[in-house]
Amino acid sequence: MYCFLFFHFDHKFPQVSAGSSSKPRMPLDSQQPNSHCYWLTTYSELLCVCSHSHLYWIPFNEDPNPNTHSSGPSTPLKNQTYSFSPSKSYSRQSSSSDTDLSLTPKTGMGSGSAGKEGGPFKALLRQQTQSALEQREFPFFTLTAFPPGFLVHVGGVVSARSVKLLDRIHNPDEPETRDAWWAEIRQEIKSHAKALGCHAVVGYSESTSICEEVCILSASGTAAVLNPRFLQDGTVEGCLEQRLEENLPAGCGFCHIPYDELNMPFPAHLTYCYNCRKQKVPDVLFTTIDLPMDATVIGKGCLIQARLCRLKKKAQAEANATAISNLLPFMEYEVHTQLMNKLKLKGMNALFGLRIQISVGENMLMGLASATGVYLAALPTPGGIQIAGKTPNDGSYEQHISHMQKKINDTIAKNKELYEINPPEISEEIIGSPIPEPRQRSRLLRSQSESSDEVTELDLSHGKKDAFVLEIDDTDAMEDVHSLLTDVPPPSGFYSCNTEIMPGINNWTSEIQMFTSVRVIRLSSLNLTNQALNKNFNDLCENLLKSLYFKLRSMIPCCLCHVNFTVSLPEDELIQVTVTAVAITFDKNQALQTTKTHVEKSLQRASTDNEELLQFPLELCSDSLPPHPFPPAKAVTVEKASPMGEGNFRNRSTPSCANSTVGVVKMTPLSFIPGAKITKYLGIINMFFIRETTSLREEGGVSGFLHAFIAEVFAMVRAHVAALGGNAVVSYIMKQCVFMENPNKNQAQCLINVSGDAVVFVRESELEVISTQQPAANCQPACTGGEVTT
């Protein structure tokens, strides 16, 4: 992805290399005049995770060898980099299309030696994994979904960011410099994962944001401990059996902390797992992966977004890079705080599919984080949010505070009801007392740099639960609290998430609608303050979501899945937001199905990859015992029929296309099609389109131009798939949508890059018909090329 973008820039050798992150403590208040003053008593995993290495200032221009980065004289700046990246990985395509891991030396799928049974399981497991993974330079997986048992523990999100100058690359045509940059970032990710006691990174992705000659490189993933047996040569089924024998706690294992609780890499609240009561779990969990299919979730999930803008002075080259570097940690922190607040407000305790995108423009930086919040049964119930005013003795102010407090409490209660979060009450004795010294551990945030004495004076423990106190002492903070409350929940019957499927919903119908929505707003340059910017950006995203809910109201009850926001700053005062997602209708009457069927369904989705599904027979597979080219996806073979009743299926099926000559091609960003079985993979679709117009007004202005263009892009993808004999595109993604206009010249240009997998699918209802009546004729009009395997 980034390679593609690089073509358009003139690189020279970089001068500023801010390839690192920072110390755990951020001197925030002293540095940032308009920073808010929050007291957050829960630890912030994100922040801590990101803060283990130092930043180096390296005078590059005289040094032609990029490999000397780390040996340069180091002047620790503060908090230059870190965090997560936007581009999400897709199980099938990402390894071939996205990341550049294969370019780095010594990367391979070599497997380590097998470990033995016995001894303290956890330690051994770690050892085994270690040996299996350490042979690889970067034990990173871009996959986001795994077979049950593969993820042993999940540590949390690890990320790294780096600000680079593109015009300083000596020979832009050669990849060495860029490779070195990424290698540096990956190394950092790896070290973050290590600090969390993990040996691998899953749900890993990399991305870039470029403005003029400045480029922000971002990488993020989820630190994890993996089951070593999956990485060995043996069959997956064997591993599973063993796993079951070992009697690992199901549904909560991955939540247990991988690190040593006495020697934690950062302060955190730990409690005994609410599920198995044996192991320790953190109080919140952030990850970039999809919800593991065996995870026990209470209620439903929801899309949680943090949005942020920061103004930046226009500057050139190094000054610009420095300014960006200085802003990044504060933004990162802000975004994280927002996510935490919103998560608490929803009454939930874990985020999946977290994707933080930082975009750089001429005069501002934008941060947009999207994730799916859920309530994990294994994690403790989140405490509420408490507001504390800093200026007491003012009656009306106090009243205002208490009013807001009430509103927040009401919202939390309402959300719990909305998302059906009713965790079973557990008495304190069973859980045992919390790990000692929670208060000492949990201090971290904003006011860290202020006198820590002040902190201890406040009793931040609210009952036995962790209190989450927002202190509002300036208008900024006030606004933040307000913005918490302005996020309107989706209308009833609507759910949204940015993961593949919504936790808690499992009776999907076949009615799907994939869509792309693009909005560009022009900011009036007069009132450009951070607050105004934030409000504009917040409104933009909220209105966009509201529009989607309104437009798709005929599909209720439905869920927007895989909601993928992309922000870019094409010009000084323009903000562009692109959203791609799929709306899937579900059957309300069966909404109360057990999680078990859900798991089965998910298993089925991620399974049964026979060789016939592959586009080409792999030569490697000709041996009697074929090595699986794609172990995680091969996990389990579940031959069960879908839990979805066929009856309600037929009722819901889309109108037939009997009298139309054009075959219907479905498109979805998900890796599966609800109520259908993919019988053949026809290969990856990766298409670039560039469209230019010199008669913008005549084509209905920018909206008309882009509307027609995107409609045509869809049509071309569909036609391409139909020509291959397919009838659907799965794992569809719009990787690029770069739009530029010049209204004065009546011109506009647009570049779009989309990709996905062409497949042949058969409706499950039809599948039954086929299996009963032996002639395996093609039922789908379009799947002429595909063999229907039953």
Next chain:
Amino acid sequence: MASELDIFVGNTTLIDEDVYRLWLDGYSVSDAVALRVRSGILEQTGATAAVLQSDTMDHYRTFQMLERLLHAPPKLLHQLIFQIPPSRQALLIERYYTFDEAFVREVLGKKLSKGTKKDLDDISTKTGITLKSCRRQFDNFKRVFKVVEEMRGSLVDNIQQHFLLSDRLARDYAAIVFFANNRFETGKKKLQYLSFGDFAFCAELMIQNWTLGAVGEAPTEPDSQVDDMDMDLDKEFLQDLKELKVLVADKDLLDLHKSLVCTALRGKLGVFSEMEANFKNLSRGLVNVAAKLTHNKDVRDLFVDLVEKFLEPCRSDHWPLSDVRLFLNQYSASVHSLDGFRYQALWDRYMGTLRGCLLRLYHD
């Protein structure tokens, strides 16, 4: 915060029926938004006016892109740009070609030319239908006319095949094309009480009985056929109608005809005396209408003449519809008993259709 660009594109094209109707009715985006707000949609869905505005714009843009395809409906079925379920495609086409009763009454029988198009302003003001909608309807009439004008075969079938309309709508278009081709006058004040349905009914009867296609005289050589089968009246037939004049010109024949009808209807008709008194006038009227049809101008005035010569006298004497039916049946049938009259088949072809038309047109 000005929205520069705002679009939504679905893999399956979203069609909102309500917005489609507003678009077809020719409302501007802002008017449409106002109307939607008034419909109470905001309260139902909890949306804001801005959301509604953006949604309406999106739909309007989609419709504008679709309009080009709607001009030739088979194209809509075969195009690849918009993935639309067949049922929705049918709805789009049907609604696009649906017209307003008030509008069609204004242009029915008029030449579908640029001149008429210029009058659309006045029609718009008069009917309260937006000019945009008037234009669309007018252009639809014209487009259908142009396509089927030169075609052979059944008018309704041709329209159905090329515009994929429902049977009902195709019949209506056949009537419109037929009227436009023959330029029947329908706009006179006397004719104002008649609905489009009345005329369409007559048009169908006339197409079935009075055109070349009706007699089944399919041309043996395709090129030799000059007239359109269904659209033009059978000229030969119109010429022959002059022969019917004998029914009123020959006094004996007229008296005989009258006595036959009166004998048969005595006691059965509530308005017998009026009928008896008026018989000669009525018969003269009906036969003269037939005899005049050789001239194009008189063909155009067919409906005016029917109203003046037959329907108005009956109405002024307060004939009930049942009496009109009895009279017309007897009037047509009695001719068969006239020994001196040789044009029985011609008479049946004329009166059969005319009787149906008159009965349909006889109302307040």
